[in-house]
Amino acid sequence: MVTLTRVLIANRGEIAVRVARACAALGVESVAVVSSADRGSLVTQLADKVLCIGPGPSRDSYLNIPALVTAARYTGSNAVHPGYGFLAEEPSFAQACTDAGLTFIGPPASVMRQVGNKLAARAIAQEVGVAIAPGSVAVRTVAEADRIAAEGGYPVLIKAASGGGGRGMRVVHSSAELGPQLRTASAEAEAAFGDGTVYLERYIQNARHIEVQLLGDRHGHLIHLWDRDCSIQRRYQKIIEEAPATALPDHLREQIVSAAIRLGRASGYENAGTVEFIVDMEREIYYFLEINARVQVEHPVTEAVTGVDIVANQILIASGDELSISQDDVRIDGHAIEARINAERLPEFSPSPGRLTEWRAPPSDRVRVDTHCFPGYVVPPYYDSLLAKMIGHDTDRSRAVAALETGLADLVVTGVDTTLPFMRHILGQREFRDNAFNTAWLPHVIETFSEKIR
Amino acid sequence: MEITSEDVLAVLRVLGESDVAMLDIRLGELELYASKVAGDRHRNGSDMPAPATERPAVPAVRSTVADSPVGETARDTATVSPPVATGTTGNTELIEVSAPILGIFYTASGPDTAPFVAVGSTVEEDTTVGLIEVMKSFSTVFAGVRGTVRNVVAKNAELVEYGETLVLIEPERGPN
Numbered sequence: 001m002v003t004l005t006r007v008l009i010a011n012r013g014e015i016a017v018r019v020a021r022a023c024a025a026l027g028v029e030s031v032a033v034v035s036s037a038d039r040g041s042l043v044t045q046l047a048d049k050v051l052c053i054g055p056g057p058s059r060d061s062y063l064n065i066p067a068l069v070t071a072a073r074y075t076g077s078n079a080v081h082p083g084y085g086f087l088a089e090e091p092s093f094a095q096a097c098t099d100a101g102l103t104f105i106g107p108p109a110s111v112m113r114q115v116g117n118k119l120a121a122r123a124i125a126q127e128v129g130v131a132i133a134p135g136s137v138a139v140r141t142v143a144e145a146d147r148i149a150a151e152g153g154y155p156v157l158i159k160a161a162s163g164g165g166g167r168g169m170r171v172v173h174s175s176a177e178l179g180p181q182l183r184t185a186s187a188e189a190e191a192a193f194g195d196g197t198v199y200l201e202r203y204i205q206n207a208r209h210i211e212v213q214l215l216g217d218r219h220g221h222l223i224h225l226w227d228r229d230c231s232i233q234r235r236y237q238k239i240i241e242e243a244p245a246t247a248l249p250d251h252l253r254e255q256i257v258s259a260a261i262r263l264g265r266a267s268g269y270e271n272a273g274t275v276e277f278i279v280d281m282e283r284e285i286y287y288f289l290e291i292n293a294r295v296q297v298e299h300p301v302t303e304a305v306t307g308v309d310i311v312a313n314q315i316l317i318a319s320g321d322e323l324s325i326s327q328d329d330v331r332i333d334g335h336a337i338e339a340r341i342n343a344e345r346l347p348e349f350s351p352s353p354g355r356l357t358e359w360r361a362p363p364s365d366r367v368r369v370d371t372h373c374f375p376g377y378v379v380p381p382y383y384d385s386l387l388a389k390m391i392g393h394d395t396d397r398s399r400a401v402a403a404l405e406t407g408l409a410d411l412v413v414t415g416v417d418t419t420l421p422f423m424r425h426i427l428g429q430r431e432f433r434d435n436a437f438n439t440a441w442l443p444h445v446i447e448t449f450s451e452k453i454r
Numbered sequence: 455m456e457i458t459s460e461d462v463l464a465v466l467r468v469l470g471e472s473d474v475a476m477l478d479i480r481l482g483e484l485e486l487y488a489s490k491v492a493g494d495r496h497r498n499g500s501d502m503p504a505p506a507t508e509r510p511a512v513p514a515v516r517s518t519v520a521d522s523p524v525g526e527t528a529r530d531t532a533t534v535s536p537p538v539a540t541g542t543t544g545n546t547e548l549i550e551v552s553a554p555i556l557g558i559f560y561t562a563s564g565p566d567t568a569p570f571v572a573v574g575s576t577v578e579e580d581t582t583v584g585l586i587e588v589m590k591s592f593s594t595v596f597a598g599v600r601g602t603v604r605n606v607v608a609k610n611a612e613l614v615e616y617g618e619t620l621v622l623i624e625p626e627r628g629p630n
Binding site for chain 1: 555556557558587588589591612613615616617618
């Protein structure tokens with residue numbers, strides 16, 4: 001039973017469209033809030049009500065908590081879906097919604113606060129016997145950091161305690177670099193997150209980024225929807241994601257999903273969330289990285305192989321419903337791969353806003369496209385460059401690659417520069433087809449690709 | 455070709471900083487007309503007036519809530535909200551005072567007090583025409599121009615969007 005009757009979507013772009021469609025499918029009304037730069041965006045055609053909340057820059061619109069809460073209350077909304085990015089993992093937003101009598105579609109602010117602090121999350125992991133990457137708690141002095149790094153061996157990774165999404169991370173290769181890098185990282189963390197606390201982590205050379213999708217309700221049910229492999233990253237930003245993580249042996253995958261469930265239980269997790277791990281492929285050891293308290297960009301690959309609608313479940317869970325599926329109901333059907341199409345000029349990956357003179361994504365049974373784009377749409381300069389996610393799904397990995405390749409070849413975009421040619425280049429690489437890569441692979445591909453197009 | 459509100463603002467900014475009194479840009483089907491001249495009757499199709507006193511392109515909306523993030527937002531917004539000429543009464547264009555932020559619009563400071571302005575009220579640039587509340591934080595909306603209120607478009611105690619028209623003001627005519 002959906003008790004939520006009207007959901008305000010506190011986001012934009014493809015995820016706002018995704019949430020509006022999920023609401024419509026559940027018979028729930030949706031309210032779109034847009035900046036003045038997004039007045040002509042796709043979500044305004046799908047939502048039941050549209051409000052302009054502020055000018056283009058996000059801090060005056062999509063990050064404006066008082067405006068969002070006011071808009072929700074005065075439109076008669078009884079819930080808020082934060083999407084991803086913007087305020088999705090901001091505990092004060094979840095709290096402001098709750099204080100205003102609105103249901104925040106996500107974990108409670110207290111849980112978000114706990115898992116959002118990486119050091120607190122690492123402490124939970126240690127409590128439930130999940131390994132964290134060899135490293136440290138917060139380091140305060142260079143001497144302390146130097147001792148810890150020497151013990152574990154170089155290279156090491158400096159990370160911001162309050163960071164996320166790859167921001168504030170630095171790889172240090174030698175003791176000589178450590179002092180200056182530590183100071184810069186701490187200053188950057190202070191500027192970006194208001195918290196200069198940093199910690200060290202062993203940098204694993206042959207690593208895979210593996211994550212587990214969780215769904216938990218208010219009645220004590222917590223299930224996983226298996227794993228995703230998101231090892232293809234550029235500057236710690238995911239570019240291609242797939243499910244399941246077939247590069248790993250099954251026994252390791254089972255250990256990882258069980259660790260994710262233990263972490264979710266220990267933190268009292270509710271709604272949809274993701275537990276991220278780094279896997280040392282040489283030694284077959286996994287380490288806990290962080291918990292993302294939101295729906296992720298790459299959720300469609302999990303939806304494709306499990307048939308579970310994650311966004312609809314978020315709304316149902318927030319309504320107070322019990323999960324309609326148990327762990328035993330979760331079955332994996334084939335393989336899915338997602339490619340992110342960004343409005344970026346290659347080879348610099350610099351933003352390329354502007355008008356889409358053409359946008360054509362021919363429908364296909366084997367390809368799903370999540371997008372807010374349409375012919376004539378103007379990509380505004382204020383926000384991230386994601387135009388679309390294309391998800392190829394078939395009975396096995398090589399067929400899923402073929403499905404995605406066909407889909408990418410059929411996608412027509414003109415008017416702005418996109419990463420489409422680069423996506424097709426990656427899919428054509430032997431290492432990709434053989435599923436023989438790691439988190440350090442993409443920079444090499446970028447180099448060869450850049451030479452090719454110059 | 456289409457223009458965005460940002461494009462218009464950029465043109466207005468350039469116009470405001472220059473010695474040029476009037477701009478008329480035509481690009482295909484699109485025409486953008488902007489003037490610093492008070493009582494300019496170009497839009498009414500009547501004869502072009504002799505340039506009178508210059509009226510700088512002042513923001514129609516200013517807001518002050520010191521030390522509050524909403525106030526910050528409002529002020530920032532106000533700097534890019536020049537008056538927008540709209541509609542006509544007789545030979546004069548009306549100036550649109552628009553909402554600098556989304557919130558609840560109030561025409562008076564309390565339920566038992568008289569409204570800040572009503573149709574026919576004369577206003578100065580710094581006359582308060584209303585308040586906008588966002589979660590207990592109030593921002594003042596100023597007239598931004600000297601003139602006479604011709605319409606209070608927004609309803610008391612109702613939600614207004616960012617950019618929504620609140621009040622229409624007929625600006626005072628410069629000496630001819």
